[in-house]
Amino acid sequence: MQPTIMIRSAKYETCQEVINEIFSHYNPDLQGKKVLIKPNVLRGSSPEEGVTTHPAVLAAVIKAVKTRQPSQIIVGDNPGASGYGDNEESFRGTGLLETAGEYYENLGSRVRELQLDSEYLPRPVVSEAILEADYIINLPKFKTHGLTGLSGAIKNCYGYLPGAQKANLHFTAGNPYDFPKALLDVFSIRPPDLAIVDGILTMEGDGPFSEDLRRLGILLAGTDMVAVDAVIGTIMNFEPGLIRSTEIGHERRFGEKDLDRIHIDGQLKVVEDFKLPEGYLRPQEGGPSDFWKKLRAKRPEVDKNLCTRCGTCEEECPAEAISMPDYPVVEKDKCIVCFCCQEKCPTKAIQLKDPS
């Protein structure tokens, strides 16, 4: 069936109206269901930096979901990059923790190891809340990205992985050719059911950390994540076929990439001078950056002054890398750097340290 992508003009102050219209259109049956809402949280940056989903969008989505009587609502993400190992702090900085309120769950604190048909990540550790959800609402930020061209509905699923497993993948698949394949492997674990993209304040240039922002003033929505990304790529004025994650998503039958086969409900305006990420258009030779190498090398270490020897970290470590002869000890070669021990430690006794 031909997917429909909605595009509506919107402002943060009044976005509830548009969100309600989106829910009326897609009409998800949420009654008695476990609903997971996943905003895009990269680090604890303020909404004005255009890096993360705006709290006004999250607030409007929570309100719309509540009217449909779900049995449970969870709001969470595993923030990437500088957010590794402290999900709550990243959420707080974005204003999303306060907005999520009682619905916030630290997705790094409950995890499960899976087996995956992936050359990059055969045994991923994934947040339990993702696997348990009956319905996932994906709230990506409309922005550019050096490894994937754009960060949209597919890229936001990278946050299914807690901790520096993401840094590991940036290391083993750290180029624009391999990374989209690894990303689709992660996406395949649980494709979301509905995406609502925050395209009100957007990021252009060398995202996802760019300072070049553009106020497009739109919200996009759809139930086909590949089609959502195809529309984002078109608005950004990428040449057709250039976004590899969209192409691979289509090849793997996750959705439609061809604009001729996507029904657009609203006005699709191509932004002809949208600044595209140089790193994606002209990838450099060489391996992953020092930034990812350093993150990947970090390991948890226990501060004995804070540790109460409760044993939680040992119980919760999915790789069985922690033993407790006295205080917890991490076996460095076994550790898969998910940082779940740090997320779970009740006394914040675990810190991330460089191997030196």
Ligand code: SF4
């Ligand atoms: S969870 Fe924290 S307090 Fe408990 S044993 Fe581990 S390091 Fe110590």
Ligand code: SF4
């Ligand atoms: S010690 Fe275990 S829980 Fe902690 S980061 Fe390593 S694998 Fe994850």
